[in-house]
Amino acid sequence: MLFFLLSAFFFVFSTAVPWSASPFNPSSIPLAVRTPYLSTWLPQGSGTPLNGAWPQHWTGQTVGWSGFIKVDGTPYSFLGEPAIPASFAKATQKSMEFTSTQSVFVMSAGAVDLTITFLSPVEPNDLSKQSFPFAYMALSAASTDGNSYTVQLYSDISAEWVSGDSSLPVNWTTSTGADTLVHQVQLQTQTPFVETSDRILQGSVFYSTTVASGVTYQTGEDVVVRSQFVNSSVLLNTKDTNFRAISNAWPVFAFAHDLGKVTGTPSNPVVVSVGHVRDPVVSYIVAGGKLQDRSSYFWNQFSDVTDAITSFLQEYGDTLSRNSKFDAQVQSDASAISADYAAIVALSIRQTLGATEITISKNDDGSWNTSDVLVFMKEISSDGNVNTVDVIFPAYPLLLYVNPLLAKYLLAGLFEYQATGQYPNKFSVHDLGADYPKAIGHNAGDDEAMPVEESGNMLIMALSYAQKSGDNSQLMTYASLLDQWTQFLISDSLIPESQISTDDFAGKLTNQTNLAIKGIVGIKAMSVIAGILGDSEKSSNYSSTADSYIGRWQSLAINPDQSHLTLSYGNSSSWGLAYNLYADKLLKLNLFPDSVYQMQTNWYRSVQQPYGVALDTRHTYTKSDWQIWTAAIMTDTNARDMFISAVKKTASNGLSSQPFADWYEARDGTPEGFRARPVVGGHLALVR
Ligand SMILES: *[C@@H]1O[C@H](CO)[C@@H](O)[C@H](O)[C@H]1NC(C)=O
Ligand SMILES: *[C@@H]1O[C@H](CO)[C@@H](O)[C@H](O)[C@H]1NC(C)=O
Ligand SMILES: *[C@@H]1O[C@H](CO)[C@@H](O)[C@H](O)[C@H]1NC(C)=O
Ligand SMILES: *[C@@H]1O[C@H](CO)[C@@H](O)[C@H](O)[C@H]1NC(C)=O
Ligand SMILES: *[C@@H]1O[C@H](CO)[C@@H](O)[C@H](O)[C@H]1NC(C)=O
Numbered sequence: 001m002l003f004f005l006l007s008a009f010f011f012v013f014s015t016a017v018p019w020s021a022s023p024f025n026p027s028s029i030p031l032a033v034r035t036p037y038l039s040t041w042l043p044q045g046s047g048t049p050l051n052g053a054w055p056q057h058w059t060g061q062t063v064g065w066s067g068f069i070k071v072d073g074t075p076y077s078f079l080g081e082p083a084i085p086a087s088f089a090k091a092t093q094k095s096m097e098f099t100s101t102q103s104v105f106v107m108s109a110g111a112v113d114l115t116i117t118f119l120s121p122v123e124p125n126d127l128s129k130q131s132f133p134f135a136y137m138a139l140s141a142a143s144t145d146g147n148s149y150t151v152q153l154y155s156d157i158s159a160e161w162v163s164g165d166s167s168l169p170v171n172w173t174t175s176t177g178a179d180t181l182v183h184q185v186q187l188q189t190q191t192p193f194v195e196t197s198d199r200i201l202q203g204s205v206f207y208s209t210t211v212a213s214g215v216t217y218q219t220g221e222d223v224v225v226r227s228q229f230v231n232s233s234v235l236l237n238t239k240d241t242n243f244r245a246i247s248n249a250w251p252v253f254a255f256a257h258d259l260g261k262v263t264g265t266p267s268n269p270v271v272v273s274v275g276h277v278r279d280p281v282v283s284y285i286v287a288g289g290k291l292q293d294r295s296s297y298f299w300n301q302f303s304d305v306t307d308a309i310t311s312f313l314q315e316y317g318d319t320l321s322r323n324s325k326f327d328a329q330v331q332s333d334a335s336a337i338s339a340d341y342a343a344i345v346a347l348s349i350r351q352t353l354g355a356t357e358i359t360i361s362k363n364d365d366g367s368w369n370t371s372d373v374l375v376f377m378k379e380i381s382s383d384g385n386v387n388t389v390d391v392i393f394p395a396y397p398l399l400l401y402v403n404p405l406l407a408k409y410l411l412a413g414l415f416e417y418q419a420t421g422q423y424p425n426k427f428s429v430h431d432l433g434a435d436y437p438k439a440i441g442h443n444a445g446d447d448e449a450m451p452v453e454e455s456g457n458m459l460i461m462a463l464s465y466a467q468k469s470g471d472n473s474q475l476m477t478y479a480s481l482l483d484q485w486t487q488f489l490i491s492d493s494l495i496p497e498s499q500i501s502t503d504d505f506a507g508k509l510t511n512q513t514n515l516a517i518k519g520i521v522g523i524k525a526m527s528v529i530a531g532i533l534g535d536s537e538k539s540s541n542y543s544s545t546a547d548s549y550i551g552r553w554q555s556l557a558i559n560p561d562q563s564h565l566t567l568s569y570g571n572s573s574s575w576g577l578a579y580n581l582y583a584d585k586l587l588k589l590n591l592f593p594d595s596v597y598q599m600q601t602n603w604y605r606s607v608q609q610p611y612g613v614a615l616d617t618r619h620t621y622t623k624s625d626w627q628i629w630t631a632a633i634m635t636d637t638n639a640r641d642m643f644i645s646a647v648k649k650t651a652s653n654g655l656s657s658q659p660f661a662d663w664y665e666a667r668d669g670t671p672e673g674f675r676a677r678p679v680v681g682g683h684l685a686l687v688r
């Protein structure tokens with residue numbers, strides 16, 4: 001009987017979603033995710049189809065994006081949850097598939113299947129393309145019964161793409177150029193570099209498509225424009241110029257495409273693009289406290305945003321094949337670990353890169369300085385800091401994997417700022433600014449202090465970039481800062497005083513084993529760096545220091561019964577994820593003896609919970625990034641796969657409808673406070 005009940009339960013559970021999902025149904029599906037402000041997701045939860053909810057910004061705010069298809073005159077909705085006076089049916093979702101760059105839905109509308117491809121390009125080897133804050137939606141229809149049908153397609157966006165505060169007034173234009181139709185929407189009152197509720201009060205949203213016969217447009221009140229299409233299959237090419245608040249008779253910005261007859265052969269894709277552009281993007285502190293305006297990298301190739309949009313639309317085919325190739329490479333690399341692992345990796349890539357922006361500055365004569373590249377990352381959802389060192393650190397495996405140059409350019413601003421001498425502390429700064437996108441530094445030295453954490457992180461990241469790329473220039477330029485942080489670690493990392501680590505929500509603690517690991521690895525990293533820079537005396541001095549610390553650390557950190565590392569020295573009932581050991585493996589230092597790895601492998605196996613291993617003994621929650629880092633140091637594949645399946649199980653448990661939460665409860669998989677954070681780049685720790 002019990003067996004029967006259990007299997008009935010699992011039967012119901014597994015059929016809760018009536019469509020096929022590959023590789024699985026995540027809590028939220030990326031639709032258009034390129035920057036902290038262009039970040040639109042389908043809140044799928046335990047099974048909401050594409051036309052069962054409005055898309056959301058990562059903050060959870062509604063983002064209006066609706067779509068209809070008409071098949072021989074019969075209207076169906078395929079995207080969003082529009083409510084209009086005219087009647088229509090809902091298309092039925094048949095499948096959902098996501099890769100690293102795409103989310104692809106097939107929806108059936110009568111005898112026609114519509115394939116909707118949301119492509120958020122990942123272009124790590126082309127800074128111009130990677131910095132272009134746009135995504136595609138491509139629509140292709142085919143009949144399923146061999147007959148032909150007339151098909152028209154419709155989609156629109158609302159002004160909610162501009163702001164989550166729908167009381168704000170917006171204005172808009174539609175430009176009908178020779179090549180491209182462009183709807184542009186923006187706040188009437190612009191405030192550079194200022195956010196409310198994590199949305200920027202600056203810039204414009206663009207919704208665009210290529211000019212062709214059978215394409216019509218319209219702007220106006222949501223119910224009016226949508227019913228116009230549903231009733232008449234065509235839009236009126238009219239512009240509403242009554243500028244008003246986002247929620248005042250909700251203005252929408254629409255296109256319709258008449259495909260004519262559609263047969264069993266998939267129609268050529270109808271491509272629309274959506275983007276959020278602002279200029280400048282970041283305010284950045286340079287020497288003497290001066291603030292420099294920085295712009296998106298792509299501006300060095302385009303002086304006009306319409307030209308950039310036109311080429312983006314025209315390049316859809318090439319972009320799709322390039323991105324599909326990238327997807328296949330990631331899939332092949334990650335599948336070498338396991339199918340579950342490949343699934344987690346595919347879900348993590350857009351989330352991580354969607355927190356970043358690539359920038360350049362201007363020369364005095366107004367031309368672009370493309371030798372001056374800085375990448376910025378928003379600490380999404382936890383506190384919105386700029387280039388938080390201990391958020392870049394977990395994401396580092398992804399950066400090293402996709403293109404180590406992105407890693408270098410993320411560190412560059414932190415190095416540059418501290419080299420100006422404006423930051424007063426002897427350890428590394430925590431971040432470049434409290435509020436994205438203001439990279440204004442912390443000249444008072446009152447940033448969230450994580451002395452051992454950030455100093456160790458900078459040393460580890462700088463060396464791993466050089467090792468991966470063969471480029472030692474950053475090590476040479478910033479040798480004295482690196483040395484300064486090493487001096488700090490020599491005096492403060494073996495016996496770390498009371499402080500927080502990156503897991504600041506867990507609180508302060510003295511003598512943290514895992515922090516000491518980071519500090520000692522940092523010292524050893526500097527010995528390698530000194531060797532690279534030709535200072536063999538310093539190299540051997542730091543190397544012997546690190547080696548001697550390892551011996552002392554073992555006697556302090558290993559529990560007397562040799563069963564595990566303690567969380568803090570001398571506390572036998574404590575333990576935690578010693579994920580900083582991953583840095584020893586990443587840098588190929590072989591600083592810690594194999595016996596430590598062996599011991600931890602056995603230990604974690606003995607303390608696993610249904611959704612993984614707790615972060616430490618102070619609480620029952622855990623972190624997905626640190627679990628995958630820990631997976632990467634396990635001495636056998638069973639223990640490694642235990643962590644991987646725990647993270648996969650969490651990502652697919654349907655307990656939330658928010659972009660993946662790296663921080664969650666290990667006993668039951670419920671998310672804690674974080675969402676959509678770039679730290680999920682740490683899930684690539686096994687494909688580095
Ligand atoms: C819309 O508002 C912006 C910002 O205030 C202004 O620069 C622009 O000229 C306005 N556009 C229209 C079409 O009114
Ligand atoms: C569409 O048709 C419905 C009735 O079917 C009508 O109420 C509505 O006003 C029409 N809207 C437009 C814009 O044609
Ligand atoms: C461009 O930027 C680089 C790197 O910051 C700098 O060294 C160089 O002087 C800049 N070039 C000009 C012409 O300002
Ligand atoms: C930290 O560890 C050192 C070395 O065992 C010890 O001397 C010191 O008392 C510890 N500090 C605290 C607060 O437990
Ligand atoms: C490293 O150099 C410092 C300063 O010269 C010296 O005090 C220390 O003993 C040296 N350490 C080792 C392990 O050689």
Ligand SMILES: *[C@@H]1O[C@H](CO)[C@@H](O)[C@H](O)[C@H]1NC(C)=O
Pocket residue numbers: 567571572573574575616617618
């Ligand atoms: C030892 O660790 C446990 C678990 O983290 C904690 O509850 C306890 O307070 C710690 N004991 C001391 C003396 O710090």
